[in-house]
Amino acid sequence: MKARALHTWDVNTAEAREIQRRLASEVVRLSPLDSDPKLVAGVDLSPPDQDGRARGAAVVVRLPDMGIVEVRTAEATPKMPYIPGLLSFRESPPILAALEKLTTIPDFVLVDGHGLAHPRRFGIACHIGLLLEIPTVGCAKNILRGRYEGLVAEQGAWAPLIDKDEVIGAAVRVKTGVSPIFVSIGHMVDLETAVRWVLACRDRIRLPKPIALAHNAAAGKLPEMAPGSQEQLELLT
DNA sequence: GCGACAG
């Protein structure tokens, strides 16, 4: 799995926004006719340590049992600060590096952050999916753009996330009575399928298990792991 | 001009 070099990463904020506007038109909002995923990857980036170093992580999980198949990480010093709307320019490089280390190719990638639910309809999930040409789903705990109404309390319920009369994602009730998460198309998937896939990765917590595992791996709490190494660990509650 | 603002 190799990321295309569609642009440079050494950009200012104005250039970054322009790149997003240009690439947004390339995002594919439909699923392949055959979409029965057997492997999913979750990705995330750690906060920087005291030296400014951050770690990107990619964890491949088998479906439907969600056993860990592979864990890869990559360290880097983010050049761009966190700016709402420009998250992908900070987090993508080390995350892509971790994904490129995978020897297992997942059927899709769950990203910690939005996809189309973004001011220019090009969140980090779109960015990663477009560069790798792989289906991706954006998954966030908070809204960046849009609003929703009428979400019932039952597990599995969802309501459209709407911005300016456009459906940009879904508020999804992963657990009954718990605040929803926000799911949006990243690349090469439709919204209904994206929601299905997220629900298929349900865990004891709000975020899908592959993302939670990537979060732990990025934090150094889950060891790197090659496919086949029959480890069962999965520390932490 | 002001407020809102993924991780």
Add this chain to the structure above:
DNA sequence: ATCTTGTCGC
């Protein structure tokens, strides 16, 4: 995002 068990409130 980060830190940290027990505790408070619905």
